[in-house]
Amino acid sequence: MSTLPKIAWIGLGIMGAPMAENLLKAGYPVTGHTLEPDKLDRLATAGGTPAASIAEAVAGADVIVTMVPASPQVEAIAYGPDGILANARRGALLIDMSSITPQTSVDLAAAAAERGLRVLDAPVSGGEAGAIEAVLSIMVGGPQEDFDAARPLFEALGTTIVRCGPHGAGQTVKAANQLIVAVNLQACAEAVVFLEKSGVDLTAALEVLGGGLAGSTVLTRKKTNFLNRDFTPGFRIDLHHKDMGIVTDAARTVGAALPVGTLVASLVAALRAQGDGGLDHSALLRGVERLSGHTTG
Numbered sequence: 281m282s283t284l285p286k287i288a289w290i291g292l293g294i295m296g297a298p299m300a301e302n303l304l305k306a307g308y309p310v311t312g313h314t315l316e317p318d319k320l321d322r323l324a325t326a327g328g329t330p331a332a333s334i335a336e337a338v339a340g341a342d343v344i345v346t347m348v349p350a351s352p353q354v355e356a357i358a359y360g361p362d363g364i365l366a367n368a369r370r371g372a373l374l375i376d377m378s379s380i381t382p383q384t385s386v387d388l389a390a391a392a393a394e395r396g397l398r399v400l401d402a403p404v405s406g407g408e409a410g411a412i413e414a415v416l417s418i419m420v421g422g423p424q425e426d427f428d429a430a431r432p433l434f435e436a437l438g439t440t441i442v443r444c445g446p447h448g449a450g451q452t453v454k455a456a457n458q459l460i461v462a463v464n465l466q467a468c469a470e471a472v473v474f475l476e477k478s479g480v481d482l483t484a485a486l487e488v489l490g491g492g493l494a495g496s497t498v499l500t501r502k503k504t505n506f507l508n509r510d511f512t513p514g515f516r517i518d519l520h521h522k523d524m525g526i527v528t529d530a531a532r533t534v535g536a537a538l539p540v541g542t543l544v545a546s547l548v549a550a551l552r553a554q555g556d557g558g559l560d561h562s563a564l565l566r567g568v569e570r571l572s573g574h575t576t577g
Contacts, residue, residue: 284308285342287431290334290357290364291378292319292477294514295404299377303328306436313337316444321462343433344374350522351380369394375430377418379403379458379519381526382448382496385421389447398426403454404438405461408514410502415439419457421450455530458523459541462561464498466544469538469565471558472506473572483507505562517564518557519549 284307289300292314304310304327309327311372313336314320320330331337334357338344344364348497354376358364364374374397376385385401392399400422410416420427427443434441444453457552471494475485486503489495506510532536538545551557551567559566 281459286340287311288313288331288337288341288344288368289323289347289434290314290327290337290344291347291353292316292323292469293349294352294408297322297410298408299347299404299416300328300345302327302411302414302436308436309359311337311341311452328450329535334362334364338364338368340369341372343430344368344372345433346374346376346378348378349519350378351384354380354384354388355377359391365392365395365397368395368397371398373398373400373426375400375402375431375433377402377404379454379523380451380541382451382530383423385533386448386450389422398423399447399564400426400430401450402430402434403450405454405457407440410438417457418442419444419450419453421445421447426565430551431469451526452530455523455527458520459499459527459538460461462520462524462544462548463540464496465502465561465564466498466508466547466568468502469562469568472565473568473574477572502560504561505566509565511559511563513558513560515556515561517548517552517559517561520561521552521557524548 287303287308287310289310289312292300292312297319300310300312301325301504311331312323313331314332324330346354346357374392389399400420402418402420404416404418406416414437417440418434418438420443444450475482490499528538528542530547547567556563
């Protein structure tokens with residue numbers, strides 16, 4: 281029997297499934313719940329225990345990890361008679377790794393404290409590949425002692441693990457991350473169209489750009505997507521649209537100007553309105569192609 285904490289994992293999507301599997305590989309006992317039966321089958325194949333409900337998943341768990349799309353989903357699984365707060369044992373640690381508004385995290389921590397639960401907000405960056413390879417960047421908000429207790433678990437999921445401040449701080453840093461990624465993706469997309477219309481060998485150009493100051497994790501991870509026009513979702517435009525809403529709203533609240541970020545947010549929104557919301561966020565290339573007179577498939 282494992283002496284490691286018992287984990288309940290809620291949300292087994294593109295990111296959640298490989299992350300839960302990495303905890304299993306590290307020896308943690310994981311009980312999982314999600315709405316898609318095939319994802320529960322995948323968890324069972326990896327050695328986890330499927331649960332038919334949130335209440336069943338969290339019963340007796342030492343740590344509860346949630347990884348769902350947005351604030352409404354976090355609130356849906358956390359609150360109410362069938363939710364986490366009503367069914368988790370007192371003293372359990374709830375780690376929300378979703379990307380949500382900072383205020384939602386602050387409110388969740390306050391509500392959980394009334395039930396005797398500890399909370400960390402711990403959104404991640406690195407996309408599907410980072411989740412599979414366990415090299416995620418994890419930005420954490422919450423008390424130092426809870427962060428210290430959770431660190432071994434985080435080390436099974438990522439390589440850059442930083443406590444950023446109190447409740448909500450992790451989500452604030454994640455919002456900034458999504459701002460940088462979106463602007464970087466847009467710049468890369470514009471460069472690709474510029475290079476191709478100029479008749480340059482795109483493969484060679486992206487290789488040399490990646491080795492200089494223009495190089496970035498975004499360019500390294502998404503270069504193949506650009507070259508092959510492969511927009512199979514690792515992180516969907518729909519979700520980045522949600523995140524750009526979070527960062528622009530939070531920036532407005534604190535009085536921070538986002539002149540470039542606001543423009544890119546509108547371009548992400550336009551791409552979504554054109555029916556590309558289900559594609560990977562590297563599909564910002566399609567928006568630049570349309571603006572440049574190229575009809576995308």
